[in-house]
Amino acid sequence: MIMDRLYEAAKVSPVCVGLDTKPGFLPGCLAAKDWSMGEKIAEFNRRVIDATADLAGCYKVQVACYEAMGLDGMCAYADTVKYVRDQGKIVIGDCKRGDISSTAEQYAAGHFTGDFEVDILTVNAYMGEDAASPYYPYLKERDKGLFVLLHTSNPSARDFQEQPMAGGDLLYEQVADAIAAWGQSTIGASGYSAVGAVVGLTYPEAFEALQERCPATFFLVPGYGAQGGTGRDIANIFRRSRCAVINSSRGIICGHQGKTEGEDFVDYIRGKTAAMKEDILQWL
Numbered sequence: 243m244i245m246d247r248l249y250e251a252a253k254v255s256p257v258c259v260g261l262d263t264k265p266g267f268l269p270g271c272l273a274a275k276d277w278s279m280g281e282k283i284a285e286f287n288r289r290v291i292d293a294t295a296d297l298a299g300c301y302k303v304q305v306a307c308y309e310a311m312g313l314d315g316m317c318a319y320a321d322t323v324k325y326v327r328d329q330g331k332i333v334i335g336d337c338k339r340g341d342i343s344s345t346a347e348q349y350a351a352g353h354f355t356g357d358f359e360v361d362i363l364t365v366n367a368y369m370g371e372d373a374a375s376p377y378y379p380y381l382k383e384r385d386k387g388l389f390v391l392l393h394t395s396n397p398s399a400r401d402f403q404e405q406p407m408a409g410g411d412l413l414y415e416q417v418a419d420a421i422a423a424w425g426q427s428t429i430g431a432s433g434y435s436a437v438g439a440v441v442g443l444t445y446p447e448a449f450e451a452l453q454e455r456c457p458a459t460f461f462l463v464p465g466y467g468a469q470g471g472t473g474r475d476i477a478n479i480f481r482r483s484r485c486a487v488i489n490s491s492r493g494i495i496c497g498h499q500g501k502t503e504g505e506d507f508v509d510y511i512r513g514k515t516a517a518m519k520e521d522i523l524q525w526l
């Protein structure tokens with residue numbers, strides 16, 4: 243089961259390297275190539291993956307960065323997610339798709355089969371369960387997983403997600419209970435279900451409470467590094483259970499900026515990945 247694999251990978255390294263690769267992040271040695279921008283970005287990503295595979299628990303690829311470049315960018319996205327899987331590593335497609343079920347069926351087919359196939363997809367289910375249920379058949383039939391948006395890392399997360407509901411719970415707490423219920427029939431040997439949740443490291447108290455409330459939910463946790471999250475913020479949580487992978491994108495893949503434009507750019511990116519792993523594990 244995919245969350246069992248991710249749990250085992252995360253015990254070795256909870257670091258999720260975020261491949262939010264934008265043209266401005268390329269070092270001079272790649273930017274100068276006589277290739278399309280998508281080809282340069284795909285090559286950057288392959289080199290980052292090669293340089294970090296032994297330090298990373300998984301990779302997350304942010305589709306927006308590739309969609310913004312049109313067809314060339316989506317070729318780079320397809321190349322990148324395939325390359326991660328070919329290395330035997332787990333890839334999360336960060337697409338945050340959510341729509342009525344007939345449309346969500348198409349998103350599910352588009353991201354769990356074919357050119358853009360990933361292992362786990364981020365999904366926005368604030369429309370309700372029928373925005374998530376079209377993905378369910380793939381969880382068992384193709385060993386796929388979901389990370390459903392729960393308490394996001396952005397400052398405005400409180401605007402709606404923390405609204406009180408009748409009965410006293412906040413909205414995201416009710417969503418947490420729903421996510422736990424949706425995953426109930428897919429709990430694997432690790433004790434975690436194939437339906438995970440996204441919780442920002444920028445709200446560590448909410449995360450601690452959610453860990454207790456949803457013991458069978460595995461978490462994707464953005465917000466480390468560029469958004470201010472640190473290893474210390476995850477320490478209490480990881481002392482209780484290794485229930486998450488922690489994503490950093492700009493904090494890792496921009497590691498070479500201001501240091502080098504040369505082929506050694508990957509050394510800086512590897513260094514950032516190693517430092518993040520150490521920063522998280524030092525508290526355990």
Ligand SMILES: O=c1ccn([C@@H]2O[C@H](COP(=O)(O)O)[C@@H](O)[C@H]2O)c(=O)[nH]1
Pocket residue numbers: 260262304336393394395396440441442464465466467468469489490491492493
């Ligand atoms: O609540 C959320 C959900 C997703 N993200 C995504 O994670 C990365 C964070 O990038 P950094 O450069 O490490 O800040 C990015 O792809 C976001 O879209 C999130 O930040 N918060």
